[in-house]
Amino acid sequence: MGLEEKLPSGLVLSTVEKLAGYMRKNSLWPATFGLACCAIEMMAAGGGRYDLARFGMEVFRASPRQADLMIVAGRVSNKMAPVLRQIYDQMAAPKWVIAMGACASSGGMFNNYAIVQGVDHIVPVDIYLPGCPPRPEALMDAILKLHEKINTEKLGPNREKIIKEVELAAMNAKPTHAMKGLLA
Amino acid sequence: MTRLTDPYASSRETTEGTVFSVTGGDWDSLVTEIGATKEERVVVNMGPQHPSTHGVLRLVLELEGETVTEVRCGIGYLHTGIEKNTEYRNWTQGVTFVTRMDYLSPLFNETAYCLGIERLLGISGDITERATVIRVLMMELNRISSHMVALGTGALELGALSPMIFCFREREKVLDVFEMISGLRMNMAYVRPGGVVQDLPDDALAKIRATVKDLRHSFKDNEKLLVGNSIWMKRTEGIGYLDLAGAITLGVTGPVLRSTGLAWDLRKVQPYCGYENYNFDVITADTCDVYGRFLIRISELEQSLRIIEQAVDKLEKLAGQPVMVADKKIAWPAQLSLGGDGLGNSLDHIREIMGTSMESLIHHFKLVTEGFRVPAGQVYTAVESPRGELGVHLVSDGGTRPYRVHFRDPSFNNLQSTSAMCEGSMIADIVGAVASIDPVMGGVDR
Amino acid sequence: MSEKGAFGAHGTGDTSGYGGLVKSKATPGSSERPYGSYFDDVADNLERAYPDFADAIEGVVIDRGELTLHINREKLVEVAFILRDKLKFEMCLGVSGVHYPDQIGRELHAVYPLLSITNNQRIRLEVSVADGDAHIPSLVEVWAGNNWHERETFDMFGIIFDGHPALTRILMPDDWQGHPQRKDYPLGGIDVEYKGAVIPPPDNRRSYK
Numbered sequence: 107m108g109l110e111e112k113l114p115s116g117l118v119l120s121t122v123e124k125l126a127g128y129m130r131k132n133s134l135w136p137a138t139f140g141l142a143c144c145a146i147e148m149m150a151a152g153g154g155r156y157d158l159a160r161f162g163m164e165v166f167r168a169s170p171r172q173a174d175l176m177i178v179a180g181r182v183s184n185k186m187a188p189v190l191r192q193i194y195d196q197m198a199a200p201k202w203v204i205a206m207g208a209c210a211s212s213g214g215m216f217n218n219y220a221i222v223q224g225v226d227h228i229v230p231v232d233i234y235l236p237g238c239p240p241r242p243e244a245l246m247d248a249i250l251k252l253h254e255k256i257n258t259e260k261l262g263p264n265r266e267k268i269i270k271e272v273e274l275a276a277m278n279a280k281p282t283h284a285m286k287g288l289l290a
Numbered sequence: 291m292t293r294l295t296d297p298y299a300s301s302r303e304t305t306e307g308t309v310f311s312v313t314g315g316d317w318d319s320l321v322t323e324i325g326a327t328k329e330e331r332v333v334v335n336m337g338p339q340h341p342s343t344h345g346v347l348r349l350v351l352e353l354e355g356e357t358v359t360e361v362r363c364g365i366g367y368l369h370t371g372i373e374k375n376t377e378y379r380n381w382t383q384g385v386t387f388v389t390r391m392d393y394l395s396p397l398f399n400e401t402a403y404c405l406g407i408e409r410l411l412g413i414s415g416d417i418t419e420r421a422t423v424i425r426v427l428m429m430e431l432n433r434i435s436s437h438m439v440a441l442g443t444g445a446l447e448l449g450a451l452s453p454m455i456f457c458f459r460e461r462e463k464v465l466d467v468f469e470m471i472s473g474l475r476m477n478m479a480y481v482r483p484g485g486v487v488q489d490l491p492d493d494a495l496a497k498i499r500a501t502v503k504d505l506r507h508s509f510k511d512n513e514k515l516l517v518g519n520s521i522w523m524k525r526t527e528g529i530g531y532l533d534l535a536g537a538i539t540l541g542v543t544g545p546v547l548r549s550t551g552l553a554w555d556l557r558k559v560q561p562y563c564g565y566e567n568y569n570f571d572v573i574t575a576d577t578c579d580v581y582g583r584f585l586i587r588i589s590e591l592e593q594s595l596r597i598i599e600q601a602v603d604k605l606e607k608l609a610g611q612p613v614m615v616a617d618k619k620i621a622w623p624a625q626l627s628l629g630g631d632g633l634g635n636s637l638d639h640i641r642e643i644m645g646t647s648m649e650s651l652i653h654h655f656k657l658v659t660e661g662f663r664v665p666a667g668q669v670y671t672a673v674e675s676p677r678g679e680l681g682v683h684l685v686s687d688g689g690t691r692p693y694r695v696h697f698r699d700p701s702f703n704n705l706q707s708t709s710a711m712c713e714g715s716m717i718a719d720i721v722g723a724v725a726s727i728d729p730v731m732g733g734v735d736r
Numbered sequence: 737m738s739e740k741g742a743f744g745a746h747g748t749g750d751t752s753g754y755g756g757l758v759k760s761k762a763t764p765g766s767s768e769r770p771y772g773s774y775f776d777d778v779a780d781n782l783e784r785a786y787p788d789f790a791d792a793i794e795g796v797v798i799d800r801g802e803l804t805l806h807i808n809r810e811k812l813v814e815v816a817f818i819l820r821d822k823l824k825f826e827m828c829l830g831v832s833g834v835h836y837p838d839q840i841g842r843e844l845h846a847v848y849p850l851l852s853i854t855n856n857q858r859i860r861l862e863v864s865v866a867d868g869d870a871h872i873p874s875l876v877e878v879w880a881g882n883n884w885h886e887r888e889t890f891d892m893f894g895i896i897f898d899g900h901p902a903l904t905r906i907l908m909p910d911d912w913q914g915h916p917q918r919k920d921y922p923l924g925g926i927d928v929e930y931k932g933a934v935i936p937p938p939d940n941r942r943s944y945k
Contacts, residue, residue, distance in 0.1 A: 138339070138341050139339060140345070141345070141346055141367075141368060142345075142368055142390070142393055142731075142732050143390060143393035143476055143477055143732065145345070146393065146394065146439065146476065147475075147476065149439075149443075149458065150458055150461070150462065150465075153454075153455060153458030153459065153461075153462070154455050154458060154459045154462075155458075155459065155462045166341070168340070168341035170339075180368070181368065181370055183366070183367060183368055183369050183370065183735070184908075184909060185366050185367050185369065185908065185909045186338060186346060186367040186368070189337065189338050189339060189367070193339055213925075213926075215386070215387070215390075216370050216371065216372070216375065217923075217925030217926065217928070217937045217938065218370075218371040218374065218375055218923050218924050218925050218937070219371055219374075219916055219921075219922070219923065219924030219925075220369050220370055220371035220908075220916070220924075221370055221371070223925075223926055238477065239475075239476055239477065241475065282929045282930070282931060283929050283931075283932065283933075283934060284932070285931040285932055286931065286932045365884075365906060365907070366905075366906055366907040366908060366909070369907040369908065371916060371923075371924075373917060374916060374917050374923060375923070375938070378923060378938040378939050379938065409800050409801070410800060412800070538826050538827055538853070539826075539879055539880045539881065540880050540881040541827055541828060541829060541830065541879065541880075541881025541882075542881070543827075552853070554853060559856055560856065560858075666763045666764070667763065667764050667799050667800055668799070668804070668834075668847070669799075669800050669802060670802065670829075670849045670858070670860060672829075679829065681829055681830075681849065683832040683847060683849065685834055687763075693834070694832075694834045694835075696832040696833075696834075696847075698829050698830045698832070698849070702830075702884060702885075702888075703829075703830065703881050703884075703885075705884075706880075706881060706883060706884050735907055736907075
């Protein structure tokens with residue numbers, strides 16, 4: 107990917123990680139991917155009262171080449187899904203995705219032929235934000251949680267180690283329908 | 291992987307000629323390649339993801355230089371199957387689906403749907419006056435918030451950035467009122483068949499009066515910025531021309547029709563919800579262009595404020611009236627209240643159904659599980675939404691679920707007129723014309 | 737039309753016996769003269785302007801304060817021109833399709849609400865076609881705004897409008913198979929997973945109907 111991948115692990119890498127995380131989280135530029143009602147709440151979050159400019163995020167880049175955060179705001183229909191994937195692919199790494207609203211996280215109230223049941227069928231999602239639509243303050247909370255996540259992201263060999271661990275945990279995890287909770 | 295199947299390849303041959311996908315790469319080499327084909331007409335895709343197309347609208351433009359020779363709209367990118375979903379829910383649950391169609395004017399969707407159900411049930415005369423006045427109040431507040439988004443985003447797309455901030459600031463004030471009354475800022479599901487779900491809180495009227503005064507003062511900011519502004523007028527005068535004959539044959543209604551000079555507003559000519567008892571004017575313009583529609587929307591804001599003031603005066607006189615129809619076999623039974631463990635049924639209601647009245651318990655049970663039955667038939671009801679005539683075609687088969695719900699959304703028709711408005715103009719004018727139609731893709735695609 | 741059973745989903749082990757109920761549902765039938773309000777004028781004007789009135793109109797229904805004219809599909813375009821030009825119904829508010837699988841031979845209905853701005857009147861036209869032969873002449877020449885509405889009705893129900901300039905899918909992706917809003921098309925949702933349990937989508941759930 108870049109210089110940071112070639113650094114050996116150790117003290118130097120952890121300092122670079124801290125610095126890179128700090129820089130990246132403080133200058134996230136969202137790509138405009140407002141689809142439906144959540145888009146209006148996203149615009150309201152960028153408006154005067156709930157100000158996204160305090161994070162430097164009021165510039166919604168229309169071109170995905172210049173954006174690093176895609177806030178999928180609204181219901182993704184089957185016709186829109188390839189477009190979503192293409193926009194995601196056109197973004198340059200590092201990139202993050204917030205699934206805003208119930209429809210983007212899981213299909214929401216529309217469990218039918220037309221809507222993709224959760225945008226994580228198409229793109230990897232970092233933060234899921236429930237709500238129908240989530241208030242602008244909830245969106246800002248999601249962004250802050252994303253900031254924390256970016257701040258602590260690992261680079262280089264540390265990153266590969268973490269990715270392997272997460273994959274192994276996911277492969278060995280119990281599937282949801284086999285978990286017997288309080289209901290069983 | 292051949293080049294034909296790779297969607298991100300830079301060019302491929304089709305029956306119509308070479309199609310270039312611009313996904314990065316060297317612009318100069320692309321231009322030389324296109325120049326070599328000696329084609330003067332270029333087909334450009336203003337894709338579903340675009341900052342200026344008001345949502346997920348795809349415009350396919352055939353260009354000769356900067357002039358647009360053909361515009362075709364591709365819609366369906368937000369198709370949610372709401373109409374089919376309502377066939378599997380009962381009539382009251384349909385309100386929550388229907389409210390998310392035209393998401394900038396949710397109360398209009400709900401009211402049109404509920405008026406249709408009430409006509410099918412035959413209880414249109416039994417809706418209490420307080421419920422009707424509250425519906426009018428909420429609808430006019432919604433009209434203001436919808437026009438604010440229309441004006442703000444329209445101005446933003448044409449390059450004026452401050453009106454966006456001003457409009458969203460005013461919109462927040464209206465959303466505060468919505469939140470106080472219904473609990474939600476958007477998609478409230480507040481209007482139910484039979485009335486509204488619950489009454490206004492005690493301090494709502496004072497807050498509405500204060501908000502109206504505030505809004506009247508702040509609307510002037512936008513007016514001072516844009517009305518009479520020579521740059522704004524150069525960008526909007528004469529653009530997006532659609533005359534009366536074109537509008538009527540295309541089925542266009544709302545501000546676009548009124549910009550041709552015809553004073554057709556359903557609130558005046560076919561009044562519903564008691565609109566005949568309010569004093570307001572129907573605003574028209576006779577320039578048939580984007581500037582006329584812009585002026586209409588600005589003036590409609592003031593008319594909505596007038597109606598809201600009259601509605602608030604009426605509500606003061608009607609204090610204490612119920613807001614749901616009296617027939618217990620239809621009226622939504624419960625009142626919500628905020629308890630220690632969150633939002634739930636009010637304790638008074640629970641005390642009544644568990645302790646006092648067996649009938650109330652039965653009604654609550656039947657209405658919440660099954661819903662009420664609507665006699666068979668079909669009906670078409672229309673309301674004047676901020677974008678035009680919002681019509682609902684409801685078919686009932688006598689059961690607890692709708693048999694068919696079809697919404698005749700105004701944006702669906704209005705968007706068809708894009709071709710008529712834009713062919714022959716420049717690319718930049720398309721943005722203005724589409725902004726003046728004010729399409730909401732949730733309503734277009736449903 | 738008739739309704740079978742009292743529960744939504746079928747084949748779910750319902751032992752209550754209510755599953756065998758067959759309730760017949762009566763839709764409002766044809767009405768007799770006088771129709772009331774402006775409907776008599778509309779009917780009289782139409783008869784005067786269109787001599788083949790009796791062939792074209794299959795039924796007149798007045799219900800809930802609205803007039804519905806059931807029209808034969810062959811005469812649809814002629815009647816539409818007369819309604820637009822002589823009776824001044826200048827605006828057509830779209831096409832709404834309805835699928836009645838129980839009405840054998842007349843399963844697909846197309847409903848056209850019409851609006852007269854000069855006279856401030858509303859009526860409705862309804863055309864019924866059979867499932868295997870779902871062709872209706874297109875009204876795009878009469879009212880240009882029906883273009884997208886007819887495409888939507890084709891997309892959702894499979895009714896083919898003869899004479900439409902470009903009858904393609906409009907809401908679904910171009911290569912979609914099937915017509916979603918027909919009653920025999922499933923809702924198409926997926927089961928919602930919980931820990932140790934699954935809730936099926938609304939068309940497969942047990943629920944009161």
